[in-house]
Amino acid sequence: MTRKQKRLSVIAGALAFLGAATALTFYALGQKASYFYMPADLQAAVLQPGQRIRLGGLVAAGSIVRGQGTEVAFGVTDSDKTIEVRYTGILPDLFREGQGVITEGSFGPDGTFVADSVLAKHDETYMPKEVADSLKEKGVWQEEATQ
């Protein structure tokens, strides 16, 4: 190979590598990003069975039911609609009624949402950003209300 051919092959190799990395990145973004919904958005949403989503809202008042051992069920609400969520494990420290939470998981065959993670934040005045934005749109919650 001449010097020029060598250089070209090195450049072609690097470009092929970058191309593959880009393709992989966009494939992964399409496959692995999970969408965020509030309970009322779900009617319009088209979900594949078992598709992972994030469901956010407030923990509905009086909805927390402890089951056998570590099982727990609670409602996530945006004041329009409430979705029942089931979760097995330890709830976050700041989990309580009226607190903004984000749960991640998928819908089971019976229509309840089975979460494998529940996030409430470290800060007692904190509202997850997605939840805060959506609630503000609906006029349910104002920034000052929690201060």
Add this chain to the structure above:
Amino acid sequence: MVEIGHFALILALALSFVQSLVPLYGAHKGDARLMAIGGPVAVTGFALILLSFVVLMIAYAVSDFSLANVWENSHSLKPMLYKITGVWGNHEGSMLLWVLILTFFGALVAAFGGNLPATLRANVLAVQGWIGTAFLLFILITSNPFARLSPAPIEGRDLNPILQDIGLAIHPPLLYLGYVGFSVCFSFAVAALIEGRIDAAWARWVRPWTLAAWVFLTGGIAMGSYWAYYELGWGGFWFWDPVENASFMPWLAGTALLHSAIVMEKRSALKIWTLLLAILTFSLSLLGTFLVRSGVLTSVHAFASDPSRGVFILCILTLFIGGSLALFALRASSLSAGGIFHPISREGALVLNNLFLTTATATVLIGTLYPLLVEGLFGEKISVGEPFFNLTFGPLMIPLLAVVPFGPLLAWKRGDLAAVAQRLMFAFGGALLVALVTGFFIDGASVFAALGAGLAAWLVLGALTDLALKSGIGNVAPRIALRRFIGLPRSVFGTALAHLGLGLTLAGIVGVVSFQSEAILVMKPGQVLQIGGHDLRFDGLRPVRGPNYTEDQGHFSLLGVAGQPIGELFSSKRFYPVRQMPTTEAGIRTMGFSQLYVSLGDETADGSVVVRVWWKPLVTLIWGGALVMMVGGFVSLLDRRLRVGAPTRRKTIEAKPVAVAQ
């Protein structure tokens, strides 16, 4: 008293203006007196900000609630350590720490940069001055820690309990030393662009600063990871969270910079690329500051944040990143390009390292910012988490790690791959053995686990092989080999240690990801749980009163073979009354490199309690490996070649290494 701190800060801003303009003008006109102003001004500016920082610290120590910042984040009953660390446990204070460290590095350049050409030194200090001015303006306009309250409240609102931990004393300062340390590389790069001149000596001056910043950033990230691991009670060491990614991106880019600067120094090649990397690394640090401070992204680590401040940082970000890249675009073509080289060579291997690391940085950047983009364009809210990064970052790292042991063994200019492969036979055999043993003899091992364990062993053995070959073990008499080993350049040890640390971290990750066991159950007092080959007995809950909290402490005993207790473990649910906030204090017991991790849930009516227990094999290696990497970087800093005062071999001026100055 407090006003002294406030005035010092304003005075520092004024000096920062001077530092931004006068040395630059002096360098432009070739006026030595104007250029010489930069040094004293930088040192004085640092002293003023230090004064202002100390004043704020004293206000915290004596609980002066007439300061809004102290009132919001402190409490008179809080232990003294957390009063002090609380200074940077909030937005205003942490920005002050940021600027303090920035001016600290500026002062170091002024103090130890005596051997730099006068114009370069003046320009570097001026660029440091620009950054300082921007952030001092930011502090004084939007986030003044010295804002007063009248009348002064009697009691403070306390610091977020999650932050009341020794981790806050170590993690942010280390992280900032890393983040902000890269500002020096950035200033050197911009100064080189202003002068339109760059050579191998430039790389020799920049490399120690890069290395120092990298060591601190490595420590900061590792400490942050361990802190989140034990404090949040979730038992995870990395969440691919935006805030974590924000610190990881400069680390990846900084690691690339570290390696490309070697090529530039040794072979005078990759000059323009190295310059660009220096700019990008600090840009990513700025981006990290923006992401963390503005709260535009949802993060498990984010604390209350204020979007209006975000806009200001966004402006700083645009100005510095846009400005430096525009300067780069204008000037880079006028810089002399470096030589080209053979792909199979040390420099070829380092280019491969850069290709992989920068691509990995780009993947993390895309994954972190993509949700913002989608929300802005389509109004849809999405989250990009672990599954994305496992699919993209993982495949990029595997080939990179696989070629790491080859790099240091390849010769400069033209390497012999077959000969290097032959020398690595022992390491390869060892790695293969580890992979096979893992795959066949450990229950529940997957292909990934075997591959990962093999790769970790390959890195560790490869680093040891490098040291053994360079000291001639096996080829020469043991006594001579030992003498050669001791006489090896410090940078060779540094490289080997850093690569070995990488292998250890990988071993820890593989251990936890593939072999951890977990149990979530309700335990009654007296009940015994078997996990990871250990018997853990729950002995009951006891109430405990702390200085500013109350807690229910769960007592657990580790049982020996005969059922006798051989160790204790405490895990608690704490309640901080001032903020009405509960926290979980995980109980952790280290056994060898592995840990038993117990997290408490809610108490049920009959006195039993929800418990989550993990057995985490080799988990401590994750952070131990990072520590070894830091030691490697530090040892490398001690290398004679890297001393700031020895820019050329001809000069033999005695000067202290940078590391000592830290």
